[in-house]
Structures are given as C-alpha cells and as structure tokens.
Amino acid sequence: NAGVMQNPRHLVRRRGQEARLRCSPMKGHSHVYWYRQLPEEGLKFMVYLQKENIIDESGMPKERFSAEFPKEGPSILRIQQVVRGDSAAYFCASSPEVLGYGYTFGSGTRLTVV
Amino acid sequence: AQTVTQSQPEMSVQEAETVTLSCTYDTSENNYYLFWYKQPPSRQMILVIRQEAYKQQNATENRFSVNFQKAAKSFSLKISDSQLGDTAMYFCAFMRDQGAQKLVFGQGTRLTINP
Numbered sequence: 001n002a003g004v005m006q007n008p009r010h011l012v013r014r015r016g017q018e019a020r021l022r023c024s025p026m027k028g029h030s031h032v033y034w035y036r037q038l039p040e041e042g043l044k045f046m047v048y049l050q051k052e053n054i055i056d057e058s059g060m061p062k063e064r065f066s067a068e069f070p071k072e073g074p075s076i077l078r079i080q081q082v083v084r085g086d087s088a089a090y091f092c093a094s095s096p097e098v099l100g101y102g103y104t105f106g107s108g109t110r111l112t113v114v
Numbered sequence: 115a116q117t118v119t120q121s122q123p124e125m126s127v128q129e130a131e132t133v134t135l136s137c138t139y140d141t142s143e144n145n146y147y148l149f150w151y152k153q154p155p156s157r158q159m160i161l162v163i164r165q166e167a168y169k170q171q172n173a174t175e176n177r178f179s180v181n182f183q184k185a186a187k188s189f190s191l192k193i194s195d196s197q198l199g200d201t202a203m204y205f206c207a208f209m210r211d212q213g214a215q216k217l218v219f220g221q222g223t224r225l226t227i228n229p
Contacts, residue, residue: 031215035217041221042205042219042220042221042222043205043219044219045216045217045218048214048215048216055214056213056216059216091159093159095215102147102164102209103159103161103215103217104161105151105158107157107158108157
C-alpha cells in the first residue's frame with residue numbers, strides 16, 4: 001500500500017518559469033491537501049481538494065497559484081511565473097472521509113527558484 | 115482563528131532521558147483534534163500521536179504520551195527513554211471538529227538526542 005507520492009522531489013526553476021508539482025494520494029483517500037513550508041517554519045495550509053472540486057483555497061495566494069484534482073490522475077499544484085519568494089518545500093497530504101483522523105503526508109517537493 | 119504556539123525553538127537531551135515538548139493553542143471551539151508530527155532530516159512528516167478534545171484520557175503511543183490540559187489549552191508531548199532516532203523537528207497541530215480538515219501548525223521544536 002504505497003503512501004502519498006509526490007514528484008518531483010526537487011525542482012529548480014528560473015524566475016518567470018512555471019512549476020508543476022504532482023501528488024498521488026494514498027489508495028482509498030479522497031481528500032487532498034497542499035501545504036507550504038518556508039525554511040525554519042511550520043507548514044501553512046494552502047488548499048483542500050476532493051475529486052474535481054476545490055473545497056477550501058483560503059490559504060492560496062490570489063495570483064499565480066492554482067490547484068486541481070481531476071477525476072483521473074494526480075493532484076497538481078501549479079505556480080506560474082515563479083519568483084524567489086516561492087522557494088519552499090511543498091507538501092501534499094491525503095486523508096479518508098473520517099474527520100479528525102489526521103493526514104498521511106508525502107515527502108514533499110523542494111522548489112528552488114534561481 | 116486558531117493559533118498554535120511552541121515556545122521552545124530548540125531542545126537537547128541525552129539518549130535514554132525523558133523530554134517534554136510544550137504546546138499551547140488558542141481556540142473558541144469546544145470539540146477539536148490535536149496532533150504531534152515529527153519531521154526528521156529526511157523531511158517526511160510523520161504522525162506521532164493524536165488527541166480528541168472530548169476525551170479526557172491522555173493519548174499514548176509506546177514511548178510517546180501527551181499531557182492534555184483542555185482548560186489551560188495546553189498539549190505537551192513527553193518522550194520517554196529517548197533514542198537517537200527521535201532527533202527531528204516536532205510540530206504541534208490543531209484541527210477543528212467541523213468544516214475543512216485544515217491543520218494549523220506551530221512553529222516547531224528542534225529536538226536533538228545526544229549519544
């Protein structure tokens with residue numbers, strides 16, 4: 001039973017390029033979350049998705065960031081026109097329907113903008 | 115909005131000792147969930163222990179236990195017989211009992227276990 005799979009593990013982008021981060025949830029999990037971790041800080045919520053629906057995107061920056069979880073395939077976090085301040089570790093997590101169970105996290109994608 | 119505070123940025127103990135990590139939180143909710151996550155150098159976030167606020171009994175998982183004081187809004191983690199593999203960042207987190215299952219994290223405590 002594979003855990004939450006994120007790829008790539010490391011991603012380097014030049015300023016102005018696009019970054020695409022992928023997340024495949026655990027088998028049987030229908031809820032996906034994205035979090036961002038800046039250096040020496042805790043994780044900050046970005047967006048919560050179910051299949052084909054964005055449930056809560058209150059933590060997403062208003063511009064350049066988008067997320068999707070299509071009917072088929074992984075969830076994608078997309079950052080357009082990246083800037084140096086986007087450099088961070090981006091974590092995906094998934095959970096089953098049961099509230100308060102806690103998440104299973106992926107290993108994260110470290111994005112470096114040069 | 116809920117907030118989670120970890121007042122100890124760093125801690126260091128000798129192997130086999132017991133260590134307690136502090137966490138306080140602020141909420142007006144009556145029912146909620148609390149978690150401790152471990153983040154070793156590999157960066158993987160690992161769930162250590164969870165507590166349901168409506169349960170008075172403190173959660174335990176092998177060498178890990180919590181001291182949950184609901185009135186004081188305190189949720190400390192005790193690690194007994196500490197091991198070198200316990201070296202990691204530890205994050206306390208809060209989740210509401212309703213609505214989106216968002217975790218609110220504290221800033222973390224960097225724990226080092228010395229041989």
